[in-house]
Amino acid sequence: MKALLAVAALILIPFHVNAKEEGNPYEERMVLYHNMEALTHVPWYYLAAVDQYERNIQKEPASKDLISITIPPEIWKGAGNPNQTNVVSKEEATLFNGIGKDGNGDGVADRSNDADILYTVANWISEYGSTEQDVKIALWKLYERDLTVQSIMNTAKVYKAYNTIELKDHIFPVPLFHNYSYRNTWGDPRGFGGRRIHEGTDIFANYGVPVRSTSYGVVEMKGWNRYGGWRIGVRDIHNIYHYFAHLNGFEKGVKVGQVVKPGDVIGYVGATGYGPPGTSGKFPPHLHYGMYKDNGYSEFSFDPYPSLKSWERETHKLKNKK
Numbered sequence: 001m002k003a004l005l006a007v008a009a010l011i012l013i014p015f016h017v018n019a020k021e022e023g024n025p026y027e028e029r030m031v032l033y034h035n036m037e038a039l040t041h042v043p044w045y046y047l048a049a050v051d052q053y054e055r056n057i058q059k060e061p062a063s064k065d066l067i068s069i070t071i072p073p074e075i076w077k078g079a080g081n082p083n084q085t086n087v088v089s090k091e092e093a094t095l096f097n098g099i100g101k102d103g104n105g106d107g108v109a110d111r112s113n114d115a116d117i118l119y120t121v122a123n124w125i126s127e128y129g130s131t132e133q134d135v136k137i138a139l140w141k142l143y144e145r146d147l148t149v150q151s152i153m154n155t156a157k158v159y160k161a162y163n164t165i166e167l168k169d170h171i172f173p174v175p176l177f178h179n180y181s182y183r184n185t186w187g188d189p190r191g192f193g194g195r196r197i198h199e200g201t202d203i204f205a206n207y208g209v210p211v212r213s214t215s216y217g218v219v220e221m222k223g224w225n226r227y228g229g230w231r232i233g234v235r236d237i238h239n240i241y242h243y244f245a246h247l248n249g250f251e252k253g254v255k256v257g258q259v260v261k262p263g264d265v266i267g268y269v270g271a272t273g274y275g276p277p278g279t280s281g282k283f284p285p286h287l288h289y290g291m292y293k294d295n296g297y298s299e300f301s302f303d304p305y306p307s308l309k310s311w312e313r314e315t316h317k318l319k320n321k322k
């Protein structure tokens with residue numbers, strides 16, 4: 001069986017070379033993911049999501065090519081392996097219990113080789129099975145962190161839904177033809193957000209103005225919070241959590257776990273919060289927009305104002321094109 005896989009890997013390599021000539025990294029990566037799915041039966045979108053997650057958190061991946069997944073040397077080569085290079089033989093990996101595998105059929109497991117990395121991860125996952133629950137367990141064993149597993153599963157869901165990894169668009173949360181205004185209030189000592197400093201941007205608009213998802217992602221949270229009022233959270237494919245608060249209400253049918261794209265209406269501007277469920281009107285209606293980045297260790301709030309400005313420009317251009 002192992003020999004068969006290696007032969008299959010060799011046959012598949014030319015596809016990679018062909019795609020490379022076109023120079024679109026999204027297409028090139030897709031080819032690699034599909035090749036590995038064919039070899040291991042692990043659906044491509046899980047591999048793509050692991051890769052994307054690591055691309056989002058890393059500055060220096062082990063591979064200088066297409067794949068960002070970086071497996072720590074001691075896990076790849078095995079603890080106690082005196083080999084200082086990235087490249088280990090099959091016998092060596094077995095001897096020291098490393099997980100590194102040969103995915104391109106050259107006889108060695110190279111920690112910086114795209115095919116070897118992806119094959120190793122696919123192999124790791126396939127040992128747990130191929131159902132969604134199996135993949136979740138495999139990922140937990142690999143990362144031992146709930147938010148990491150959650151983010152990867154979300155991204156996989158988005159990739160599967162759109163059948164592509166080339167999902168770059170963003171949109172301004174409020175339709176541009178409505179009256180709205182916002183300014184940079186990041187870090188202000190007071191704000192309608194319920195935190196000590198203002199972790200977000202307030203976009204003032206009338207009651208009932210639609211609130212749209214700004215990114216591709218999955219609805220992760222929806223409900224009432226004492227300060228945020230009716231609020232909803234979307235985790236996108238870039239490890240960023242988008243928080244929409246003080247809503248009048250939610251779009252009908254929107255539920256936790258749902259895949260959304262830029263422009264999908266998820267709720268409506270309101271003035272809820274600062275009291276028990278249903279409290280409204282303690283401040284002027286506005287959308288509180290917060291952004292939180294996960295770097296693989298912790299999640300922290302950052303200023304959404306520059307992103308909002310740039311999405312507003314993008315949305316203007318889109319409108320003018322039509």
Ligand SMILES: [Zn+2]
Pocket residue numbers: 191192193198200201202287288289
């Ligand atoms: Zn606010």
